[in-house]
Amino acid sequence: FETYAVVPKWESSLREFNDLSTLNIKKMTSYLQDNLLTITHPSFNKVPIKGTNTLMYDKTSRFNEKDRAIAFSAGVVNYVIPEIRPDIIWVNDWMLGPVAVAAKAQDIAVVTTGHNIFTHCNDLNEIINSIDLRPFDDYRPDNWLYSTNSQFDFMASAINSADDFTTVSPSFLKRILNDEFYGYPNMSPSVIDAIKTKAEHNHPDGRSRVHGYLNPLEEDKSCLLDDIENVGLNETIKKRKKNAEKLRNKTGLKEGGKIVIFPNRLYDGQKNPRLIIDNAKNLAYKYDLRIL
Numbered sequence: 001f002e003t004y005a006v007v008p009k010w011e012s013s014l015r016e017f018n019d020l021s022t023l024n025i026k027k028m029t030s031y032l033q034d035n036l037l038t039i040t041h042p043s044f045n046k047v048p049i050k051g052t053n054t055l056m057y058d059k060t061s062r063f064n065e066k067d068r069a070i071a072f073s074a075g076v077v078n079y080v081i082p083e084i085r086p087d088i089i090w091v092n093d094w095m096l097g098p099v100a101v102a103a104k105a106q107d108i109a110v111v112t113t114g115h116n117i118f119t120h121c122n123d124l125n126e127i128i129n130s131i132d133l134r135p136f137d138d139y140r141p142d143n144w145l146y147s148t149n150s151q152f153d154f155m156a157s158a159i160n161s162a163d164d165f166t167t168v169s170p171s172f173l174k175r176i177l178n179d180e181f182y183g184y185p186n187m188s189p190s191v192i193d194a195i196k197t198k199a200e201h202n203h204p205d206g207r208s209r210v211h212g213y214l215n216p217l218e219e220d221k222s223c224l225l226d227d228i229e230n231v232g233l234n235e236t237i238k239k240r241k242k243n244a245e246k247l248r249n250k251t252g253l254k255e256g257g258k259i260v261i262f263p264n265r266l267y268d269g270q271k272n273p274r275l276i277i278d279n280a281k282n283l284a285y286k287y288d289l290r291i292l
Contacts, residue, residue: 039075
């Protein structure tokens with residue numbers, strides 16, 4: 001298989017982290033591998049940066065998160081798809097809803113992954129100024145788009161267009177299908193309904209169209225339980241101690257105290273670090289911890 005990746009060119013990130021000039025950044029596309037494509041748009045130029053986290057869909061004075069989603073989707077639909085003519089497009093989360101609809105209307109297979117089950121909605125007329133989602137002749141994107149309150153529903157449309165939908169674990173998918181998330185904050189009913197509808201219509205050969213896949217995959221052998229099963233508990237402890245030593249050397253951390261690494265999202269809706277941040281001082285004193 002040939003695989004292509006398409007990413008927004010976040011010029012502010014490149015400028016901040018790589019000490020590149022604006023002119024170098026604008027020229028850099030010609031130096032990339034042919035299968036790594038970048039989409040350029042003014043909304044990607046000045047994105048707030050805090051530490052090492054680029055807040056890609058934050059609102060600024062000129063653009064909001066939906067503006068950036070439409071801009072990126074337009075780049076994929078208007079330039080990448082005609083150039084590459086892919087057999088399969090894999091879209092992730094709500095931002096690429098228009099891509100899924102346009103691809104499916106062109107008989108391209110679509111796989112949609114939902115890491116979350118929230119969405120955004122937008123006036124379709126605003127989207128079609130950049131992306132042609134109007135039905136004409138045998139081009140029928142209207143068969144795949146999903147409307148909520150007469151607006152284009154990004155995530156539900158991405159699911160509705162998908163040949164297969166995947167999410168981050170079998171248990172998460174099961175809870176969605178069992179209606180356990182209705183009424184939860186940031187759990188969009190339209191997205192839940194779209195997933196349930198997709199689950200009701202199998203492939204012609206009987207295979208399900210919805211799947212829950214753990215991350216990392218079983219073949220990765222990087223998670224704790226895999227290590228214990230493969231090399232035993234004692235060897236796993238030794239391996240983890242070596243990894244901890246590498247971390248200390250790389251970061252300059254001094255000896256002493258346990259280190260808790262807490263990677264997370266700077267997003268208020270899910271997996272928010274606020275709870276541990278609010279209690280970090282007490283936890284650190286009580287258990288002799290250092291928290292990264």
